[in-house]
Amino acid sequence: MHTETGRSQSVPSEKPGTTKEQAGSTSLAATAPGQIRVIKRNGTVVPYDDSKISVAVTKAFLAVEGGTAAASSRIHDQVRELVGQISATFKRRMPSGGTIHIEEIQDQVELALMRSGEHKIARDYVLYREEHARLRAEKEQQKQAATAPADAHPSIRVKLEDGTLIPLDMERLRTIVSEACEGLKDVDGEAILSEALKNLYDGVSENDINTALVITARTLVEREPNYTYATASLLLDKLRSEALRFLGVAERATAHEMAELYAATLPAYVEKGIELELLDPALATFDLEKLGASIKGERDHQFSYLGLQTLYDRYFLHSNDIRFELPQIFFMRVAMGLAINEEDKNARAIEFYNLLSSFDYMSSTPTLFNAGTLRPQLSSCYLTTVPDDLHGIYGAIQDNAMLSKWAGGLGNDWTPVRSLGSYIKGTNGKSQGVVPFLKVANDTAVAVNQGGKRKGAVCAYLETWHLDIEEFLELRKNTGDDRRRTHDMNTANWVPDLFMKRVFEDKEWTLFSPANCPDLHDLFGTAFEERYEHYEKLAAEGKLKLHKKVRAVDLWRKMLGMLFETGHPWITFKDSCNLRSPQQHAGVVHSSNLCTEITLNTKANEEIAVCNLGSVNLAQHIGEDGKLDQAKLAKTVKTAVRMLDNVIDINYYSVETARASNMRHRPVGLGLMGFQDALYKAGISYASDEAVAFADTSMEAISFEAISASSDLAAERGKYQSYDGSLWSKGILPLDSIKILSEQRGEQFIEQDTSSTLDWDSLRKKVSKQGMRNSNVMAIAPTATIANITGVSQSIEPTYQNLYVKSNLSGEFTVVNPYLVHDLKDRGLWDKVMVNDLKYYEGSVQKIDRVPADLKAKYATAFEVEPRWIVDAASRRQKWIDQAQSLNLYIAGADGRKLDLTYRMAWYRGLKTTYYLRALAATTTEKSTVNGGTLNAVSAGGSNGASAAAAAPAPAAEPQAAPVPQACSLDDPDCEACQ
Structure with a gap:
């Protein structure tokens, strides 16, 4: 019926951080530039050949449709087109050549058949593959039964680094695989081992043995999500050998042996790190024996493959490209770095370690990068105001360079x-x-690339009344004068309430130069409105010549149109940020940060605002009963706030103005991640009143405990310097500040829930008595990278897709929704056909008939959740947060009306900021294969990934087809400064 396109042999060595293709190009025989090679099952490596795919696909068609003359003509044309698509996929992924496995080619054939609508042929092809896989397995079992005992493999020898050949140690191999699968449901260690052995050959290297195990296990993730944990544990065997040898602790160790070895590894690690001038010598003053004994090696098994690979590639300390940190050592290093100034630093280090290593809470990326090192730049983001003089402008740009240099x-x-x-x-x-x-x-920002770790990441803010606003809106366009374009920098609108009122009322709006009305910059609320109308009157009288009148709705449409076309500028709201700021007495919030969750005061030449971030893993605080575990949450938040406060004193400040500001106000930003996971555990659909209520009560609990913890720190360590006169000092908590916004804006222009469930009166009394240690305590950051590490959904996002390939600097990773898989398994619905259906429907279950309605509601993906649910949930959270949220908006069938309604609603419901617009145009979009990773490619529109629509008309026009959205441009490392 069909012919196979190849058989497998030796799997190439895959260094962490490379894709299979990249690994193959370096580990197998030299590949000519641009040449793609195929690993066959019989052990040979051959050039990629279109004709073999063509034969296989043609036979699949003939088996179903027969060989009539009419059918043959259609088959020939269809096969040629399909084979061209398949070949183009691999050439696009490997423009410089590389190596692919036969299974990957067959996966692409399946998907190409499904995408082209050839479902009968695709089904026949799937059944054919399954049958031949079964026959191969039977043949292999018969072969094994006739050979030597399982623990003997005389035909395979391992080549050591010095060239020595030794027999393959099957006993150890079985131990490693067995430990990797220990306690995992529906994971078959024998399947991993037997399949990996097929890819080994005489003279294989130790690294290639591990790579064979890892690749084998990770290909099974889409069948059963628990294989991701097995894959991570198998990868960890290699990481242990690398680190332990470098530190001189041991040649290698199994997972169970690490229970004892971790204690011995910590002092060796600290000694080596100090010797290499990578660690702060103060770490040697800790009781390393006590800390080593407190390490919980079993927590290594919590990592998903993506999480561990991400840590290895981008976080672990290294020397000459040798990583000598192991996961629990890494967490202990961060904990020690944050406890270094504590009175009982050993006890605090253990407390901090337990919180981090349990995944209950995770510090932001800069803290994880640099805690305990010689240059502890731990803060996440910086906000500056640029003055209106040449010296000041270039001074601000120099500050940007220095701050960006240190991440x-x-x-x-x-x-x-x-x-x-x-x-x-x-x-x-x-x-x-x-x-x-x-x-x-x-x-x-492009030139100063953060120490070689990632590009500099900057966002420019401009108020809507600025005379240059129309040109500012076009900065990210790919057309026009390139000298007046900023293709790598993010932009955001800083929108006053008065402008939004003019939009609602369809009135005119006047643009001014700040040279003529500089005080507007520092005014907000009714004071801004009065002064702005005064300048409009002067302009009408001819006393202020440099101005321009526009229709507010027209400017609003252009703002939305550019947002849809380029992803920028984001829309953020000046007055809600200021009127609800606890620090109104100390200055003005003039902008947000790179990811729109920070709202702190800035002043040119005097105040560079700094914020220090970390996130509670909400999924870890849902009990077996599906309810929020408030006692555990209180404990987590108390320790987290202490860790964040410590960052302020330990942090390295490359600009003195930033240090002075941070010491004066001591702001921190405690956020959350895993919100979608928490909903799954609670059995709640994202698009529901229950989810909105859960967003409310969960954020209320975090807010209550965070404010309480900061107040307790004030009692212990003292209030922050600018506390007197703040809203805190007046007994006004974030919930109470909604009233201020309502009074200033006008009740007809805001609708925000103000209900509560906890004892806020007692907390007001506590704050009144003890004060606050931190001017600001909460902010919800994107968390994409630290969510990868902990294996949960990022931030407050709905699930992007239930099955897709995530692409980042660490390679490509199959991501499957484990909650969906386990629910489908419970109902007997999880099988290979379901996997293929999910691939075909781009991770959506909505069009799969056999998926029950309740699961379709529970597992609706981001573009299947109406944006009103996202906005409503954000509004409920915002009432408890003293800063803001990094809020992406997903809009399917996007047109001018939907964008207009969504962003008006965001303002009307009291949101302070919004972040990326993820928009799908109203017409049918092109499908993409998940295997190619195209759903996750960083857009050409900019370093942080623009909106899904690379080119779309202004909202007032009819929408056109847009490219398939990226899975998450927030996972682009360019933007992880806020994570």
């Missing part, structure tokens, strides 16, 4: 800089406006 994400307020056409007294000339300086800031 800080930046938010720049550019509103004070005078507009195009403004008078320059010193030269008697006219200004070129803010755009040329933004171009310089953009190029600086």
Whole structure:
């Protein structure tokens, strides 16, 4: 019926951080530039050949449709097109050549058949593969039964680094696989071992043995999500050998042996790290014996494959490309770094370690990178205001460079800089406006690439009344004068309430140069409205010549149109950020940060705001009964807030203004991740009133405990310097500040729930008595990378897809929703056909007839959740948060009306900020194969990934087809400064 396109042999050595293709190109015989090679099952490696795929696909068609003349003509054309698509996929993935496994080719054949609508042929092809896999397995079993005992493998010898050949140690191999699968349901260690052995050959290296095990296990993830944990444990065997040998502790160790070896590894690690000038010598002053004894080696088994690979590639300390940190050593290093100034630093280090290693809470990426090192830059993001003079502008750009060098994400307020056409007294000339300086800031972000770890990441903010706003909106366009474009920098609108009122009322809006009305920059609420109308009156009287009148709705449409087309500028709201800020007495919030969750005061040349982030893993705080475990949450939050407060004193500040500001106000941003996982555990659909209520009560609990913890720290360590006069000092908590916003904005322009369930009166009394240690305590960051580490959904996001390939710097990883799989298994619905259906429908269950309605509701993906549910849940959270949320909006069938309604609702419901727009146009979109990873590719629109629509009309026009959305541009490391 069909012919196979190849058979497998030796799997290439795969260094962590490379894809299979990259690994193959370096581990097998030299591959000519641009040449793709195929690993066959019989052990040979051959050139990629289109004709063999063509034969196999043609026979599949003939088996179903027969060989009539009419059928043959259609088959020939269809096969040629399908084979062309398949070949193009591999050439696109490996433009410089590489190596692929035969199974990957066959996967692509299946998917190409399904995508083209050839379902009968695809089904026949799937059945054919399954039958031949069964026959191969039977043949292999018969062969094994006739050979030597299972623990003897005389035909395979292992080549050591010095060239020595030794027999393959089957006993150890079985031990490693057995330990990797220990306690995992529906995971077959024998299946991993037997399949991996097929890919071994005489003279195989130790690394290639591990790679064979890892690749075998990870290909099974889409069948059973628990294989991801087995894959991680198998990978860990290699990591242990690498680190233990380097530290001189042991040649290698099994997972069970590490229970004892971790204690001996910690002092050796600290000694070596100090010797290499990578660790702070102060770490040697800890009781390393006590800390080593407290390490819980069994927690290594919590990692998913993606999580462990991410740590290995980007977080573990290394010397000459040798990683000598192991997971629990890594967490202990971070814990020691954060406890270094504590009075009882050993006890605190153990407390911090237990919180991190349990995945109940995770510090942000900069803290994980640098805690305990010689340069502890632990803070996540910095906010600056750029002054309106040449010296100050370039001073601000220099600050950007210094802050970015040490891995800080930046938010720049550019509103004070005078507009195009403004008078320059010193030269008697006219200004070129803010755009040329933004171009310089953009190029600086590219040039200073954060120590080689990732690109600099900057977001520029501009208020909506600035005369350059229309050109600012077009900064990310791919057309026009490239000298006035910033392709690598993020942009955001800083929108006053008055503008939104004018949009609602369809009135005119006036644009000004800040050179003529500089005080507008520092005003908000009714004070801003009064002064703005005063300037409008002067303009009408001819006393203020440099201005422009526009229809507010027209400008709003252009804002939404550019957001849809380029992903920028994001829409953030000035007045809700300021009127609900606890620090109104100490200054003005002029912008947010790179990821729109930080709302802190800035002032040119005086205040660079700094924020320190970490996130509670909400999924870890759902009990067996599906309810929030408030006692556990209280314990987690108390320790987390202490860790965040410690960051402020330990942190390395590359700019003195940032240090002074952080010491004065001591803001921190405690957030959350795993919200979607928590809903799954609670049995709640994201698009439901129950989910909105859960968002409310869970954030209320976090807020209550975080404020309480900061107040307790104030009693222990003292209040922050600028506490007096703050809303805290007046007994006004975040919930109470909604009233301030409502009064200033007007009750007809806001609808935000103000109900509560906890004893807030007692907390007000506590804060009144003890004060607060931190000016700001909460902010919800994107958390994409640390969510990968802990194996949960990022931040407050709905599930992107239930099955897809996640692509990042660590390679490509199959991601399957384990909750869905286990629910389907419980109902006898999980099989290979379901896997293929999920691939065909891009991770959606909505069109799969045999999936019950309740599961379709529970497992609706991001674009299947109406945006009103996302906004409503965010509104409920916002009432408890003293800063903001990094909130992505997903809009399917996007058109002008939907965008308009969604963003108006975001403002009306009291949100402070929004982040990326993930938009699918109203017409049918092109499908993509999950195997290619195309769903996750970083968009060409910018370093942080623009919206899903690479090119779309303004919202008022009819929508056109847009590309398939990325799984998550937030997982782009360019943006992980906030995670």
